[in-house]
Structure formats: structure tokens, C-alpha cells
Amino acid sequence: MVGMRDVARKAGVSVSTVSLVVNGTGYVSAAMRAKVEAAMHALNYVPNELARNLYHDRTNVVGVIVPTIRHPFFATLTAGLQGRLFDAGFRTIVCSTADMGGGEEQYVDMLRRHMMDGLIMGGHTAHPTNYWTSIQRPVVAFDRYLGASIPSIGSDHEQGGELAATMFALSGVRHVVEIGGPRSQYNDLLTAQMAAAQADVASDAAAEGESAPVPASASEAVSLSGRSVQDVIGDHSTFPPIRYHLAFEQTLDMAGIRWDYLEVPEVSDFAGYEAAARRAFDRFPEADAIVAPDMAAAFCVQEALRRGVRVPDQMQIMAYDGTYVTDLAGMRITSILQDFEALADAAARRMIDAIAGAEAQEMQEKHVTGGAGAGVGGGADAGSEGEGEVASGRGTRTGDGRDDAPVPAKPAGVVADMVPMQVKLGETTRMTDAVHQLLFGAEAAQTD
Amino acid sequence: MVGMRDVARKAGVSVSTVSLVVNGTGYVSAAMRAKVEAAMHALNYVPNELARNLYHDRTNVVGVIVPTIRHPFFATLTAGLQGRLFDAGFRTIVCSTADMGGGEEQYVDMLRRHMMDGLIMGGHTAHPTNYWTSIQRPVVAFDRYLGASIPSIGSDHEQGGELAATMFALSGVRHVVEIGGPRSQYNDLLTAQMAAAQADVASDAAAEGESAPVPASASEAVSLSGRSVQDVIGDHSTFPPIRYHLAFEQTLDMAGIRWDYLEVPEVSDFAGYEAAARRAFDRFPEADAIVAPDMAAAFCVQEALRRGVRVPDQMQIMAYDGTYVTDLAGMRITSILQDFEALADAAARRMIDAIAGAEAQEMQEKHVTGGAGAGVGGGADAGSEGEGEVASGRGTRTGDGRDDAPVPAKPAGVVADMVPMQVKLGETTRMTDAVHQLLFGAEAAQTD
DNA sequence: CTGTTAGCGCTTTCAC
DNA sequence: GTGAAAGCGCTAACAG
Numbered sequence: 001m002v003g004m005r006d007v008a009r010k011a012g013v014s015v016s017t018v019s020l021v022v023n024g025t026g027y028v029s030a031a032m033r034a035k036v037e038a039a040m041h042a043l044n045y046v047p048n049e050l051a052r053n054l055y056h057d058r059t060n061v062v063g064v065i066v067p068t069i070r071h072p073f074f075a076t077l078t079a080g081l082q083g084r085l086f087d088a089g090f091r092t093i094v095c096s097t098a099d100m101g102g103g104e105e106q107y108v109d110m111l112r113r114h115m116m117d118g119l120i121m122g123g124h125t126a127h128p129t130n131y132w133t134s135i136q137r138p139v140v141a142f143d144r145y146l147g148a149s150i151p152s153i154g155s156d157h158e159q160g161g162e163l164a165a166t167m168f169a170l171s172g173v174r175h176v177v178e179i180g181g182p183r184s185q186y187n188d189l190l191t192a193q194m195a196a197a198q199a200d201v202a203s204d205a206a207a208e209g210e211s212a213p214v215p216a217s218a219s220e221a222v223s224l225s226g227r228s229v230q231d232v233i234g235d236h237s238t239f240p241p242i243r244y245h246l247a248f249e250q251t252l253d254m255a256g257i258r259w260d261y262l263e264v265p266e267v268s269d270f271a272g273y274e275a276a277a278r279r280a281f282d283r284f285p286e287a288d289a290i291v292a293p294d295m296a297a298a299f300c301v302q303e304a305l306r307r308g309v310r311v312p313d314q315m316q317i318m319a320y321d322g323t324y325v326t327d328l329a330g331m332r333i334t335s336i337l338q339d340f341e342a343l344a345d346a347a348a349r350r351m352i353d354a355i356a357g358a359e360a361q362e363m364q365e366k367h368v369t370g371g372a373g374a375g376v377g378g379g380a381d382a383g384s385e386g387e388g389e390v391a392s393g394r395g396t397r398t399g400d401g402r403d404d405a406p407v408p409a410k411p412a413g414v415v416a417d418m419v420p421m422q423v424k425l426g427e428t429t430r431m432t433d434a435v436h437q438l439l440f441g442a443e444a445a446q447t448d
Numbered sequence: 449m450v451g452m453r454d455v456a457r458k459a460g461v462s463v464s465t466v467s468l469v470v471n472g473t474g475y476v477s478a479a480m481r482a483k484v485e486a487a488m489h490a491l492n493y494v495p496n497e498l499a500r501n502l503y504h505d506r507t508n509v510v511g512v513i514v515p516t517i518r519h520p521f522f523a524t525l526t527a528g529l530q531g532r533l534f535d536a537g538f539r540t541i542v543c544s545t546a547d548m549g550g551g552e553e554q555y556v557d558m559l560r561r562h563m564m565d566g567l568i569m570g571g572h573t574a575h576p577t578n579y580w581t582s583i584q585r586p587v588v589a590f591d592r593y594l595g596a597s598i599p600s601i602g603s604d605h606e607q608g609g610e611l612a613a614t615m616f617a618l619s620g621v622r623h624v625v626e627i628g629g630p631r632s633q634y635n636d637l638l639t640a641q642m643a644a645a646q647a648d649v650a651s652d653a654a655a656e657g658e659s660a661p662v663p664a665s666a667s668e669a670v671s672l673s674g675r676s677v678q679d680v681i682g683d684h685s686t687f688p689p690i691r692y693h694l695a696f697e698q699t700l701d702m703a704g705i706r707w708d709y710l711e712v713p714e715v716s717d718f719a720g721y722e723a724a725a726r727r728a729f730d731r732f733p734e735a736d737a738i739v740a741p742d743m744a745a746a747f748c749v750q751e752a753l754r755r756g757v758r759v760p761d762q763m764q765i766m767a768y769d770g771t772y773v774t775d776l777a778g779m780r781i782t783s784i785l786q787d788f789e790a791l792a793d794a795a796a797r798r799m800i801d802a803i804a805g806a807e808a809q810e811m812q813e814k815h816v817t818g819g820a821g822a823g824v825g826g827g828a829d830a831g832s833e834g835e836g837e838v839a840s841g842r843g844t845r846t847g848d849g850r851d852d853a854p855v856p857a858k859p860a861g862v863v864a865d866m867v868p869m870q871v872k873l874g875e876t877t878r879m880t881d882a883v884h885q886l887l888f889g890a891e892a893a894q895t896d
Numbered sequence: 897c898t899g900t901t902a903g904c905g906c907t908t909t910c911a912c
Numbered sequence: 913g914t915g916a917a918a919g920c921g922c923t924a925a926c927a928g
Contacts, residue, residue, distance in 0.1 A: 001505070001810075003905055014915045019907060026908095027913060049561035050502045051905035055920050057449070059498070059563070061541070068527060069542075070772070075523045079516065079547035086548035091558065093509070093541040094517075099527035100534035110539065113497035114921095115507070270772055298776040305753070305778055324518070324718055328746040330753055330778020362449075451921055462899045467923060475897060499921035503904050562905095 002043045011039035022047055058359070061116045062090045062351055063107050065123040068268040069096040072294065072323035073338075074122065077142070080344025081120060088352050090117070097123045098268035111137050118355045120347055121146060129238075138354035140347055145238045151354070152416045153347040154240050155338045160421040161247030164318055164336050167423065168289050169255040170434035173316060176252065177280045179262045179292035179300075180245055244320065248291070260284055264296055274299045281307060289316040291336075298329035301428060305330055317428040332426035339419050346417040450491045459487035470495055506807070509564040510538045510799055511555050513571040516716040517544040520742065520771035521786075522570065525590070528792025529568060536800050538565070545571045546716035559585050566803050568795055569594060577686075586802035588795055593686045599802070600864045601795040602688050603786045608869035609695030612766055612784050615871065616737050617703040618882035621764060624700065625728045627710045627721075627740035627748075628693055692768065696739070708732055712744055722747045729755060737764040739784075746777035749876060753778055765876040780874035787867050794865040 004022075008015045013032060020026045021036045028036075039045070053059045064081055066074040074096070082092040093116060095107040104123055111119045112135060121132070122142035132139060133147035143154040168176055245261075252259050262280055265272040273292075277299035280290055290300050297319035304311045311317055311331060319326045322337030423439055425431075452470070456463045461480060468474045469484045476484075487493070501507045512529055514522040522544070530540045541564060543555040552571060559567045560583060569580070570590035580587060581595035591602040616624055693709075700707050710728055713720040721740075725747035728738055738748050745767035752759045759765055759779060767774045770785030871887055873879075 001905090005905080015906080016908075016916080017914060020914085023907085029913060032914080046560045048502075048505075048905050049558070049563045050498065050505070050507070051920090052907075053563075053920095054496075054498045054502050054905085054922090055907050057498070057920075061563075069517060069530070070520070070523045070527045072518070072520070072523075075518045075520075079518045079544060082517070082542075082544060083548045086551055086554075091541060091543070091554065093539060094530075095539070096527060096530060100531045103534055106534075106539065110497070112494045115497045115501075115509075270775075274775070295776065302776060302778055302780075325773065325776065327718075327722070328743065328750060328773065329776055330750055332750075449921090453921080463922080464900080464924080465898060468898085471923085473924090477897060480898075496921050499904085500923075501904095502906090502921085503923050505904075 001048075002045050003048070004045075006043055007036065007039045007045050010043060011035045057114060057362075059115060059117055060090050061093055062355070063111060063116045063119040064092055064094045065104055065107055065119065065121050066094065066096050067123050067266075068098040069094060070099065070270075071267055072325050073267075073321050076323055076340050077122065077344060080340050081348055084344050084348030085351070088348065090352075095123070098266075108135065111135065111139075118351050118358075120351055138351060138358050140350045140354065142343075142347055143240055145240065151350045152240070153343060153350060154416070154418065155343065155421050156418040157241050157244035157421075158247040160320065160336045160338075161244035161249075162251050163421060163423060164244075164291050164320065165248045165251030165255070165257075166438060167318070167334075167429065167435055168291070168316070169251065169257060170438055171316065171430045171432045173257060173289040175258040175260075175284065175287045176289040176291060177260050177262055177284050177287045178245065178248065179264055179276050179280060179290065179296045181241075181267070182263050182265065183261060260287070264293070270295060277303045281309070288314065289318070291318045291320060294319045294321045294323050294325050294333075294335070297333050297335070297428075298325050301329045301331050301333060311428050312430045316430060319426075322424050326424070326426065331428055334426035334429040335424045337422045337424040339422065342419045346419060350417070449496075450493050451496065452493075454491055455484065455487045455493050458491060459483045505562060505810075507563060507565055508538050509541055510803070511559060511564045511567040512540055512542045513552055513555055513567065513569050514542065514544050515571050515714075516546040517542060518547065518718075519715055520773050521715075521769050524771055524788050525570065525792060528788050529796055532792050532796030533799070536796065538800075543571070546714075556583065559583065559587075566799050566806075568799055586799060586806050588798045588802060590791075590795055591687070591689055593688065599798045600688070601791060601798060602864070602866065603791065603869050604866040605689050605692035605869075606695040608768065608784045608786075609692035609697075610699050611869060611871060612692075612739050612768065613696045613699030613703070613705075614886060615766070615782075615877065615883055616739070616764070617699065617705060618886055619764065619878045619880045621705060621737040623706040623708075623732065623735045624737040624739060625708050625710055625732050625735045626693065626696065627712055627724050627728060627738065627744045629689075629715070630711050630713065631709060708735070712741070718743060725751045729757070736762065737766070739766045739768060742767045742769040742771050742773050742781075742783070745781050745783070745876075746773050749777045749779050749781060759876050760878045764878060767874075770872050774872070774874065779876055782874035782877040783872045785870045785872040787870065790867045794867060798865070 004015045004018045008018045011018070013036060017028060017032055018036055018040075020028050021033050022040075062085055064078055066078060069075055069078060078092075078094055082094075085092050093107075093110070095104065097104050104125065108119065110116050118138035118140070120140045120142060121144070125132075125144075125146075129145070129147035132141075133149050139146065139150050141150050141152040143152075145152055249259060260283075262276055262283070264276045273296040276292070276296050280287070280292075280300060281303050290297070292300060297317055300317050301311060303309075304315055304317070309315050317333060319333045319335035322335035326333040326335045425439075429435075452463045452466045456466045459466065459480075461484060465476060465480055466484055466488075468476050469481050470488075510533055512526055514526060517523055517526060526540075526542055530542075533540050541555075541558070543552065545552050552573065556567065558564050566586035566588070568588045568590060569592070573580075573592075573594075577593070577595035580589075581597050587594065587598050589598050589600040591600075593600055697707060708731075710724055710731070712724045721744040724740070724744050728735070728740075728748060729751050738745070740748060745765055748765050749759060751757075752763055752765070757763050765781060767781045767783035770783035774781040774783045873887075877883075
């Protein structure tokens with residue numbers, strides 16, 4: 001392998017000079033530069049980034065963990081992230097856990113061991129929050145809660161659920177079948193979250209002595225029984241998408257519409273979606289509406305066609321997610337659409353800020369004394385946005401560099417970006433005046 | 449950052465001892481090991497893989513380049529690769545060029561600059577073959593020809609095309625619309641390939657003086673005009689999938705079946721597929737069959753449903769690829785199926801071998817003198833499979849370590865793995881006796 | 897068995 | 913402007 005030393009020797013200069021021309025840093029006379037460049041070409045020199053990275057302790061690689069890249073939702077999300085991150089100078093390394101037998105930890109280790117600069121976590125995890133918080137390196141959570149110090153991005157599922165339910169209610173639906181993830185899993189997550197919340201906020205009034213106030217039994221479905229989503233879940237759950245179901249059901253309950261929940265085994269099990277679609281028709285022949293994740297919704301359309309059930313007259317179908325599969329499922333499926341652009345954008349943004357912040361912090365740790373002036377200014381500029389709570393009126397305070405106390409180790413609290421969802425109209429739902437008004441307001445009809 | 453030195457100091461031992469326990473190499477007394485481990489935990493030590501990798505000049509990361517991860521075909525392929533590679537101890541870093549604005553070179557640079565150990569290239573590239581061959585590091589091509597020294601993996605598209613055409617012919621089709629990639633692009637590729645082939649095999653009889661015998665004009669469609677696929681393309685083309693179209697058309701021509709080609713702009717343009725589907729029905733109302741890439745085929749089904757065209761009675765639809773979208777397109781679409789497992793397997797295998805080979809070669813270069821005995825044996829074992837041509841009767845010869853001549857620098861020639869395609873039966877084609885016989889032979893009907 | 901030492905290939909003060 | 917030298921954090925001889 002030809003290294004800088006070889007180039008230097010061949011060009012009759014020192015390695016540091018070679019380094020200067022390779023990186024375009026500092027001033028090098030034209031003559032020297034020419035000699036060096038000639039030598040580089042002659043020897044076909046390629047700088048070893050591993051060495052460079054070792055020095056800088058930075059790889060410009062960020063990891064993305066998703067359950068499976070095969071699923072259109074995650075494929076789209078990943079593509080978006082990759083685009084945003086690339087623009088910011090990062091390469092992406094994706095780990096789709098279901099496609100390799102697990103091994104999520106291996107990727108987390110890459111982060112820990114400095115083979116990547118940050119990690120966006122959008123996959124399932126059985127690890128407790130302290131596994132994540134203990135990493136002490138830039139992590140961003142997608143659609144899940146990973147710990148108090150870890151920013152979390154996701155759609156506003158509560159709004160999404162309400163939107164779906166409202167549309168059904170306004171179009172006169174009487175019985176909807178809701179297809180979704182394993183309800184029991186939500187239970188576990190809720191349980192875990194409650195325990196975690198207790199541990200986190202341990203400073204509150206002493207608990208009543210019982211080991212942990214877990215919901216009834218793990219096999220019993222989470223439900224509202226009269227309470228609001230907020231009452232059940234609080235400000236954050238370990239798995240935010242559950243808010244969609246709770247809000248959906250709550251809205252339906254209020255409207256006096258019957259609903260039944262049908263479980264699909266797990267995201268990566270495509271056959272499971274088809275089975276669920278079939279079951280929906282088998283088990284609830286009197287139902288007149290279905291809401292389901294894209295893939296399952298597509299199978300529902302297919303099933304309806306096969307059975308001669310007229311859509312949307314006899315049966316309305318609504319997809320939750322709105323990936324491209326809703327466009328090619330035999331009919332364009334009406335969907336509650338996640339804003340992939342915005343999601344990718346927000347997640348990437350957080351990641352980039354977190355990395356910048358971490359870097360700035362390291363810098364500080366090194367030059368223990370001062371250097372706070374210009375150096376930190378640049379980093380802080382990016383970092384400040386990342387750490388700020390949405391809370392009002394902190395205004396100018398963040399900006400100025402006067403922090404004589406050692407920098408606070410962790411950012412404030414849960415920083416969650418909620419991205420709103422929209423409706424993408426298709427041919428699988430009925431358009432009533434009420435629905436039209438919901439979507440477009442009272443204004444003149446605005447045909448797409 | 450806490451490093452080995454800190455651990456060593458805290459444990460009162462030397463760094464090398466720490467290294468030994470971290471890596472489980474060599475013998476360390478229980479007492480020492482305990483002290484070291486205690487120190488590691490106390491300091492929360494995490495080894496820096498960057499440093500380790502620098503030393504070993506190996507990252508255990510392989511890159512995968514595809515046009516877009518959003519497309520089910522590439523998503524599935526990528527997932528498969530990731531699985532196989534992970535099992536072999538590699539992490540995957542995927543680059544989907546269309547999802548970030550190009551930037552394929554950046555990833556190739558990661559390979560060149562030792563940030564990855566190998567690269568599987570499955571994306572479009574405008575670069576000439578010598579760009580690829582000059583990399584001099586492990587590269588494997590998927591569905592494309594990148595140069596004489598670069599192994600290439602892909603489905604047997606010629607067989608696939610013939611299969612599709614035969615099925616149509618046997619079911620009595622009279623006019624098929626063929627939807628596929630930009631034909632002009634194939635032309636360019638062919639042209640480039642021919643030029644390259646000339647350069648490669650320059651030792652042949654001197655060319656007739658003309659600059660280069662390029663096909664008529666770049667805008668004119670490649671076609672057979674009586675010649676066989678072999679005549680037109682030869683042993684390898686820059687873009688093997690074109691063989692599918694040529695074989696398809698040739699077979700149809702022989703059967704006297706009319707065909708028309710409809711272009712779709714590019715893989716990553718999903719809307720383009722829908723437009724093409726619509727055009728197929730608009731422009732060729734008398735056609736009674738369509739063959740198209742999965743996504744386009746799905747839109748064709750949708751279009752047929754919308755127009756009230758009965759499938760498969762009035763119109764047969766066949767998909768080329770057979771990803772999961774053919775299962776949820778309103779009807780199960782009959783498809784010519786790529787064997788994703790086998791493809792991923794073959795590509796990963798080649799990659800792993802190539803990396804092992806490269807490593808073995810490096811080893812040799814270092815210990816210039818000997819060391820050929822056991823050391824190389826291990827590497828060669830893996831390497832031999834990778835480099836061997838399919839040629840018969842080399843048998844035992846490969847095994848024994850007696851190679852006194854300096855190892856041949858590059859593997860023999862184009863090493864291409866051809867993976868056969870199959871038919872996945874759906875509801876969009878007609879099953880005639882003849883077709884049945886084609887698929888299942890003369891034996892007793894074997895209902896699925 | 898354990899410690900000392902010399903790098904892996906590049907970057908970056910700091911003198912000349 | 914350019915070179916010499918001291919690492920980045922870890923590994924692997926080679927002595928003890």
C-alpha cells in the first residue's frame with residue numbers, strides 16, 4: 001500500500017508538506033505542490049481515511065436502524081434520511097434487524113466504538129432505556145421513546161388517529177375493523193414505560209409500596225375505558241404510535257361507532273398482512289370500514305375485489321401511512337399520510353445537531369481552560385437549536401457564551417418533534433359533504 | 449475519552465496486557481484478567497475500533513450501491529445481501545444513488561480510502577469499465593458488466609425472457625405490449641460495451657480502420673433483425689438485463705406474435721410506471737397481453753380494473769421480477785421471478801471470497817519470502833472457489849500449496865454467476881394445457 | 897505470563 | 913513556506 005511517506009520520498013519533500021497539499025490546508029508554494037501532485041499521480045496515491053478518522057475521531061458515518069428495509073414505510077424513510085444526511089456530508093449505514101437475525105447491538109457497538117458518529121434508531125428494541133442513555137453518544141429515536149436525554153421524532157399519531165376516526169364518523173360508518181400491530185406488545189411497552197417513568201421521576205411522592213402499578217395483565221388489551229389518551233399514556237410512551245390506536249378508538253367511542261381490533265404479527269411479516277385482511281372479512285362480515293397499515297390495506301382491497309364486496313359502497317378502506325403501495329393496490333387507497341419528507345428532515349436535523357453538539361463538547365473538554373470564544377460559538381450555534389425545549393421565552397439567553405460553570409452534561413429533557421399527518425384521498429372511501437368540509441373547510445370545493 | 453492506557457494505569461498493568469484481555473488473545477493469568485476487567489468496568493472502557501481497524505487495515509464493512517432502496521426489487525435484494533453479509537461478520541453500508549443526488553463516487557471513494565472492505569455495485573453508472581477496474585479492490589457487479597476482472601452476478605435474463613415469451617405464445621397471445629427501461633440507454637450501453645470489448649480484446653485481427661463499428665445510430669432501437677441474442681451481444685454486455693428483452697422479442701418473433709415496446713423513464717420514477725400503464729391501454733387497445741416490471745404490472749392491473757378490461761380473459765398481465773408487490777396489486781400477478789435468495793447468496797459469496805483473496809494477497813506481499821505454508825492455505829481455500837472458472841477437471845490441483853511462481857495478480861476473466869428464473873403463478877394469466885405442460889412437464893397435474 | 901517498544905497512516909503544532 | 917516530531921488508540925513482536 002502506498003502511503004504519504006512514499007509520496008513524500010518520491011517528491012523529495014516531507015510528509016507534512018504532502019499532507020498540506022492533500023488537504024488543501026495552509027500555504028504551499030506552487031512548485032512544491034506540483035512536485036507533490038506529480039508524485040501522487042505517479043504512485044496512484046489514495047489517502048487512507050481510516051487514519052484520518054482515527055486522528056479526528058470522526059467517521060462521517062451515521063447509522064440507521066429499522067425493522068426491515070423491505071417494508072415500503074421504512075424504505076421510504078431510510079431513503080429520505082439518507083438523502084438529508086448525505087447533503088450534510090454523512091454517509092449512512094443501515095441495519096434492518098429483521099433481515100439479518102437481529103444484531104442491532106452490533107450496530108450500536110459501532111457507535112460506541114467510534115465507527116459511526118451517530119445513530120438513528122427506528123427499530124424495535126427490547127433494551128431498557130438505560131441501555132440507550134448509557135451510550136453517551138448521539139442517538140435520535142424514531143417513533144419511540146428511548147430515554148430522557150434522547151430526542152425523539154415521529155408523526156403526530158394522536159392527530160392521525162383522530163383524523164381517521166373523524167373521517168369514518170363523518171361518512172356514516174357503523175362498524176370498523178382496525179388492523180394493527182400486536183396489542184399485547186403495546187401492553188408490555190406501556191408497562192415498561194410506566195416502570196421507567198417511575199424510576200426516572202423517582203423524586204416524586206413515595207410510591208405506595210407495591211412493586212409497580214402495572215396495568216392489569218399483559219395479555220389484556222390496553223384500552224381507554226373512559227379515560228383520555230393523555231390519562232393512559234401521559235406525555236410520552238415508549239412507543240408513540242400506540243397513540244394512534246387509542247385516539248382512534250376514543251374518537252370512535254365518542255361517536256358511538258363499533259370497532260374491533262385485529263392483530264397483525266409484526267411489520268416484517270408480509271404474509272401476516274394478507275392473513276389479517278382475510279380474517280377481517282371472515283370474522284366481521286357486517287363491518288363497513290377497515291383501517292389498516294398500507295400493506296394490510298392493500299390486501300383488504302384485493303380481498304374485497306375477490307369477494308365481490310364493492311369498495312367503497314359496501315366497505316370503506318383506509319390506509320395508515322400512505323406509502324406508494326397505496327397507489328398500486330388495484331385502487332388508489334385513501335390514506336392517513338405520514339409526511340416522510342418532514343420526518344426524515346427532522347430526524348436528520350436532530351442527528352446533525354447532536355453530532356455537532358457532541359463535537360463542540362469534546363473540544364471544550366480538551367482545552368480545559370478557555371477557548372470558549374470563537375471556537376465554541378460555531379458549535380453552539382447548531383447545538384442550541386437541538387437542546388432547546390419548545391418552552392417559550394428563553395430567547396437571547398441561550399446565545400451568549402458566558403457559561404463559567406462546567407457545561408451541563410446532558411441536554412434538558414425529551415425533545416420530541418411531532419410531524420402532522422394528512423389525508424391522501426383515494427377511491428376507497430366515500431366522500432360526503434361532512435368529510436369534504438373536514439378536509440377542505442367551508443370554502444368553495446377545490447377539486448384536486 | 450477513556451483509552452487502554454487509562455485502563456492499564458488504573459489496573460496497574462501494561463497496555464499490552466489490557467489488549468490481551470480485551471481481545472481474548474494469548475494467555476493472561478486469572479488475577480490479572482480480573483484486575484483489568486474491573487478497571488474496564490469502572491472506567492466504562494470501550495475499545496476504539498477505528499484504531500484497531502487502522503492497524504488491521506480492515507473495517508468489516510462492505511458497501512452496496514443500488515439505484516433506489518425504495519424500489520421493492522432493490523429493497524429485497526439489499527435485505528438479502530445484508531443478511532448474508534452479516535452472517536459472515538460484515539456490516540453493510542448502502543448507497544441508493546437516486547435517493548441522494550448521485551454521489552456514487554463518494555462511496556467508491558470509501559472503498560478506495562479503506563473505509564470499506566468491498567463494494568457490491570448494483571446501481572447505474574456512467575463510468576467506463578476502467579474506472580472500475582482501476583480501483584484494485586474487491587468489487588462485485590450486480591446485473592452489469594464492470595470490467596474483465598470484476599465478477600458479475602445476476603439472473604439468467606435470457607432464460608427469463610424466453611420463459612415469458614413462451615408462456616404467452618403457449619396461451620395463444622397475439623399482441624403483447626412490452627414495458628421496460630429506456631431502450632436508447634441500452635443502445636448507449638451496447639455501444640460502450642462494443643467499444644470496450646474492442647479495446648479489451650485488441651489483440652484480435654486488426655480492425656478495418658474505421659474508428660469503431662457502433663450500431664447504426666444511438667437513437668435507433670436495438671433490435672435483432674434476424675440475428676440471435678448471442679450474435680448481437682456476445683458473451684457479456686454492459687447491461688445483462690437487456691438480454692431479457694432481446695430473448696423475449698426473438699422468441700415472440702419466431703412465434704409470429706406482434707410486440708410493441710413502451711418505455712418507462714427510469715427505475716426510481718414510480719409515477720413513470722403508472723403513466724406507462726395508462727399508455728399501454730391507450731395506445732394499444734387491441735393488445736391482449738402485457739409484460740412489465742412489477743410496479744408497472746401492478747399499475748396495469750389497476751388500469752384494467754378501472755377500464756373494466758377483464759384480466760386475464762381479455763388481457764393477460766405478466767410481471768418481470770416477482771417482488772412482493774405482485775401479491776398485493778388487486779390480483780396476484782403471474783410473474784417471472786428472480787430468485788432473490790440465490791442472487792444475494794451468490795453476490796455475498798463472491799464478495800466474501802474477494803475480500804479473503806485480497807487479504808491473502810496482501811499477506812503474501814508483506815512476507816515477500818515464504819510463509820506460504822499454512823497461512824496462505826486458509827485464504828486460498830476461500831479464494832479458489834471465487835477465482836475458478838466453471839471449467840471442468842481442475843479437481844485436486846487447486847488444493848495443494850505448491851505455487852512457487854508469484855501469485856497471478858488478478859483472477860482469470862469475467863466470472864459471472866447466472867441465477868435461473870422461475871414462474872410464479874398468479875391470477876393474471878391464462879392457464880392452458882400447453883402452459884401447464886411447460887411448467888410442470890407431462891407428469892400428473894400437481895396442484896399448488 | 898507480562899511489560900517494552902515500535903509502528904498502522906495521517907494530522908498538526910512548532911521551530912527553522 | 914517547509915520539515916521534524918509528537919501523537920490519535922490499538923496491536924504484535926520481542927524481550928524479560
